[in-house]
Amino acid sequence: MSWASARGRSIQSKIPLYHRAHGFGFPGVRVDGNDVLAVYEVSKRALENARVGGGPTLIEAYTYRLGAHTTSDDPTRYRIDAEVEVWKHRDPIERVKSLLVREYKIKSKVFEEVASEADEKAQKLREDVLAMDRPDPLSMFDHAYASEHPLIEEGRREMMELGVSGGGH
Amino acid sequence: MATQTMTMAKALNEGLRRAMEKNKKVLIMGEDVGKLGGVFRITDGLQKDFGEDRVIDAPLAESAIVGTAVGLAIRGYRTVCEIQFDGFVYPAFDQIVSQVAKLHKRSDGVYTMGLVIRLPFQGGIGAIEHHSESPEAYFAQTAGLRVVACSNPNDAFWMIQQSIEHDDPIIFCEPKSRYWEKGEVELDAPPASLFDAQVRREGSDVTLIAYGASVKTALRAADTAAVEGVSLEVIDARSLAPLDLDTMATSLEKTGRLVVVQEAPHTASIGSEIVAELSERCFYSLAAPGLRVSGYHVPYPPSRIEEDYRPNVDRVLDAVDRVMGFES
Incomplete structure (x- = not known):
């Protein structure tokens, strides 16, 4: 479940978003948006396909907004803590980190x-x-x-006549 | 008579509540209006009290919000559509000007488009782009629509109810920078009919006409001018389409001098219409050409310089000086 502003994906779209590409006649792919390597792989293939003239691909990178939408948003009004907790465990950075430790024996000093x-x-x-x-x-x-315009000249002149100060704090 | 002090946001909330209690066919639809109560909390608590069938959280699709309200209006519902910010109304523009404005005419009067489109408009809240625009003139130019703007809690409380009861579609402009300012709300009777302008301060030298957030700017300019011995009459236009030209002309015939204050750019604006109409009506009473103090003809600027874009007291007084100093 992802969030646009305050309403989740279920209300935004009745079908998974990647299905929408089919209506436009090109492929849609859903990928785990919190899996860095998977996102990389899917993007790479889509780009290769586009570059050889194969047309576009819609990539739905399925993820979750852990923080608030803005500094004035209060997500506790519309979503449950348990859900946020589940997604915290899917943090893409943490996942890459454990992969690097396990498969490539990267030392903790590097991460620090x-x-x-x-x-x-x-x-x-x-x-x-x-x-x-x-x-x-x-x-x-x-x-x-992109070119001269009388209303722009007029506004600039008016502002200069008002003595609006430029720059600084 | 009973009065209560509240913010404009609360007054709108109470007005909507009263309209919903009065008429079961009144619905609210918009982005985040339900559980969250809207980004400005205007619909706070309404879904809890009136249910999810009457306060409807919509997908982020303004054309669908307004389009659905068109169908509901055909079946006799009164939908109040919340457009989250002024700059988000454009995806619904086609629905508003092609359907909402014209269905009554197209159906030969069979379908009534009794719906309200709420538009938090104008700037002054330090927001990013799309969040501070003044698109009212687009709608004022469209036959079939009426456009109103509240400027204080009492008007907000009453004008939203009057708009919901009205049989024509109404674009309801709310000055978002004034949402949190408090004022007295008269709970028993409306201050005026929906399409009346109101004289906010009497004066004799210059008529200042403003609407929305600019009314307060005009009143502050009048305070300052009074110190210098210049008497400004301040009129709150309230209805932008149609304009209450009688109230405005009565004032102008007394003062002979006109300044309009608005945040929108002046080209083809509400201010242009006011100056043109009043020049026609009051030509022989005019001591100076009518002036407009407006936003500039540029996209709304970054928040750190928005106060140089919005008309301020200095710019209003500068225009007052010019009409006072005009010699024919």
Whole structure:
């Protein structure tokens, strides 16, 4: 069971999503979306097929949103904890990890390094985002059109006359 | 008379509850409206009290939500469709303009499209794209539709009930940035009929016309102008299609000067219509051309600069200065 915003897949579609591809005349495949290698394999085949002119493939990577939809969402209002617990055990990262340990004897030190590198990157991303300058308000007029437009010129002029300050905090 | 203080969100919730109690044919349909109570909690608790057959959680398919309501309307049901955010209404656009707006005409009056499409509109909540738009003019331009916008809890409570009772399809615009602001709700009698504009503040120098979230901006501008000795009359349009031009013209004949405030861009907008109609009606009373203070002609900007896009007190007062300083 997956979730769109607050309603699960059962209400979104009466049939598994991958069946829908048949109506459009191309194959649909469902894959365990929490199995990294399976997703890779299915995607690789679909891409190979598309590149040799075999047409598109619909891949339904079956998964579950463990977190909330947004910072204002409260998933406890519409789903049960037991279900979330089941899906926590299917965490794709944990599954790849156990595979690497069992089949390739990867040492725990490697995972620690990867985890700390990931944490650092995430931390830096958060810091960089928070430190970003406020965009120049005049930038809202950029790229609305590919060529000159009188209403864009008018808006830009009006904003400049109002003395709206650009950039900074 | 009994009054109660509540937020606009709660007032809408209470209005919907009252409409559902009064008429068993009133249904609610939308994304996440049931268990969750809607992303803005407008339908909170209604599914629990009225059941899953009357408060229906729909798939993420706006054209299906409105399309289903069309069929239900043909069979005499009154469906209140919740479109989760303004920018999500476009997938339902064809259903709204091709079916909802025209079936009464097409059936020679046999089918009545008594349904309400609720649209949380305008910006100001720091959201991402698709969540802060003002699409009201698209619908105002379509014959067969009526478009209204509430601006305070009392209107929200009454206008939603009046819209549900109305036989024509209504696009019901809710200023989402005002959902959590409190106000007095008069529980016994509506403040006006659904299509009446209302004078929110009397004044003598300039007529300010606004709707939705912009009404509060206009009132704040009037407070500031008063300090400088300029008297602004503020009118809440409430109904955007049709417009209550009589109330507006009465004011303009007194003041001679007009400024319209709206979040939508000004081209082909509600503000354009107001200025054009009133120029026609009040031509000899006008001391200056009517001005529009609007959003710009660009896609709604990122949240950190949205306050430079939305009309603010400074921009309204700038327009007031211009109509006050106009010399013919």
